[in-house]
Amino acid sequence: MKMSDTSDLRAIGIDFGATTVKIAALPDILEEGATPPLVLETASYGSVEHLIAAIAEAVDEIQSRHKNMIALGCGVPGLVDFERGFVHTLTNVPGWQDIALRDLLERETGLPVFIDNDANCMAYAEWRYGAARGCRNVVALTLGTGIGGGLIIEGKLYRGSSFAAGEIGQMSIDYEGSPGPFGLPGILEGFIGNRQISEMAASRLQHQPVCDGGWSPRRVAELAAEGDPEALQLWLDIAGYLGSLLSSIAWLINPDAFVIGGGVANAAELLFDPLEKKIRGSVSTVISADLRILPARFGNEAGIVGSAAQAMDAVEEEPR
Numbered sequence: 370m371k372m373s374d375t376s377d378l379r380a381i382g383i384d385f386g387a388t389t390v391k392i393a394a395l396p397d398i399l400e401e402g403a404t405p406p407l408v409l410e411t412a413s414y415g416s417v418e419h420l421i422a423a424i425a426e427a428v429d430e431i432q433s434r435h436k437n438m439i440a441l442g443c444g445v446p447g448l449v450d451f452e453r454g455f456v457h458t459l460t461n462v463p464g465w466q467d468i469a470l471r472d473l474l475e476r477e478t479g480l481p482v483f484i485d486n487d488a489n490c491m492a493y494a495e496w497r498y499g500a501a502r503g504c505r506n507v508v509a510l511t512l513g514t515g516i517g518g519g520l521i522i523e524g525k526l527y528r529g530s531s532f533a534a535g536e537i538g539q540m541s542i543d544y545e546g547s548p549g550p551f552g553l554p555g556i557l558e559g560f561i562g563n564r565q566i567s568e569m570a571a572s573r574l575q576h577q578p579v580c581d582g583g584w585s586p587r588r589v590a591e592l593a594a595e596g597d598p599e600a601l602q603l604w605l606d607i608a609g610y611l612g613s614l615l616s617s618i619a620w621l622i623n624p625d626a627f628v629i630g631g632g633v634a635n636a637a638e639l640l641f642d643p644l645e646k647k648i649r650g651s652v653s654t655v656i657s658a659d660l661r662i663l664p665a666r667f668g669n670e671a672g673i674v675g676s677a678a679q680a681m682d683a684v685e686e687e688p689r
Contacts, residue, residue, distance in 0.1 A: 538556065
């Protein structure tokens with residue numbers, strides 16, 4: 370049974386990254402002109418304990434400004450045991466292996482805490498408040514340095530038996546390709562991660578001067594928008610790689626929508642137009658008729674929104 374009046378309830382969301390930890394309240398962060406999240410520099414804290422203490426101080430500060438805070442959610446980049454709130458390893462954060470993060474945060478903040486993978490939080494944010502609101506079956510993915518994914522199936526976040534479902538970047542599109550970090554050859558992340566796109570650009574766009582800081586997906590998108598044929602072809606190839614895999618997923622899951630975010634997705638129609646054509650040309654009209662391929666609504670705030678929304682919904686749904 371849900372709480373009878375949830376209109377003024379709030380939850381805190383934490384987006385835990387290798388560079389920064391961002392903290393804010395939901396639903397306040399959704400409001401126009403909202404106060405920016407509190408930001409902690411991850412590397413500035415020499416131990417797990419020091420960073421947890423700094424997070425707890427930030428949570429206290431937010432609670433001092435907002436009443437009716439009922440839960441705290443935290444999205445982390447890495448492998449998470451959702452039920453135990455246990456982090457096996459945090460990607461690119463030294464010293465964060467085998468951490469009982471939920472227990473630590475609950476002890477320091479006094480709030481019920483829910484820990485999940487950051488891509489799951491992004492998927493939940495887009496399904497609950499974003500581009501896929503109203504859908505029942507959603508595949509969400511982030512395209513950046515790595516490729517993360519999350520699955521909403523029949524209106525619920527699907528985590529899998531070991532809470533590792535949705536790792537779209539680790540799926541293969543070339544069985545004869547180079548092995549990925551876990552041995553599977555030809556994984557998607559090896560074709561269209563930021564580094565791989567930059568390497569393709571360096572190889573194919575030698576007729577163009579190298580920009581300051583080297584090649585990046587943004588620079589390739591700029592050249593494509595200016596009509597450079599090699600840059601345009603590069604984006605067609607990226608859409609082809611991604612579209613091949615998403616078409617296979619469409620056959621498997623038959624989703625209402627694919628929601629795509631992350632830096633690479635900022636290429637907009639350079640990516641989305643050929644991607645949609647590829648997918649619709651690779652599946653039955655029964656599958657494609659109502660399928661939508663959507664840009665994500667949320668950017669850097671997705672982890673905050675999704676983790677806080679999960680936490681709030683979980684507490685509200687507990688028997689009273």
